[in-house]
Amino acid sequence: MTSQPSESSPRPTSTGGLRASHDDREAVVEQLRDAAAEGRIDLDELDSRLEQALNSKTHDELAALTADLPRPESAVDLPPLELNGGVHGASRGPERWEVPGHVIARGGLGGVKIDFSRAECRLREVVVEAYGDAAGVTIVIPDGWVAETGGMNPGLGGLKDKTTPDRLPGTPLIRLTGSGGMAGVVVRHPNRWERRKLQG
Incomplete structure (x- = not known):
């Protein structure tokens, strides 16, 4: 005889009914600000929607605030970029390249460098899965971009986050996952030499 689930058992819920995170609310806030800058909504309506966005608890509530706005362009259909x-060694950038939603970097014996300085990124968030292995992974992000490193396992080589926490509106969040391995993972802004090359 099969037992029936109790009334206290969690029930399946749709994605829209899931609780919204701080990042989910921030993404909607940025979309609303962009819409106001484009003249799609006026400032009074912007203030009203921003207040509702910051107080929203679920994805459904957030979706209602942008239902009449064009969806932001995204590169979610691009296949993951894998660098081994x-x-x-392997690298991507600093030449122009389009960023997919998922980047995988394995340092191996030669190391990997990912430079987002000139990258075209139309996403709110990019997952960078980095494995330092024996030679390490270096990730360079422009000023104003922010890295979230809470999902990284530092491993033996460790994780060095040399970025600033000041995120500019409309810039993507780089969410790091993976492991530092033997050589570690470094995420930073461009150094003096790299800045000089960008300006040249």
Whole structure:
């Protein structure tokens, strides 16, 4: 005889009914500000919707605030970018490249460098899955971009986050996952030499 679930058992819920996170609310806030800058909503309506967004508890409540606005362009359909350091190393950037929603970097024996300085990113959030392995992974993000490193396992090599926490409106969040491995993972803003090359 099969037992019936008790009334206290959790019931399946739709995605829209899930509780919203701080990042979910912030993404909607940025979309509303962009819409106001484009003249799609006036300032009074912006203030009203911003207040509702900050007080929203679920995805459904947030979705209602942007239902009449164009969806932001995204690169979610791009396949994940995989960089394997192997023996000789691998890199992406600083030349222009389009950022997918998921980047995987394995340092191997040669190391990997990912430079977002000139990248075209139309996403609110990018997951960078980094494994330092024996030679390490270096990630360079522009000023104004922010890295979230709470999902990283530092491993033996550790994680060095040299970025600033001041995020500019409309910039993506780089969410780091993975492991530092033997050589570690570094995330930073461009150094003096890299800045000089960008200006040249």
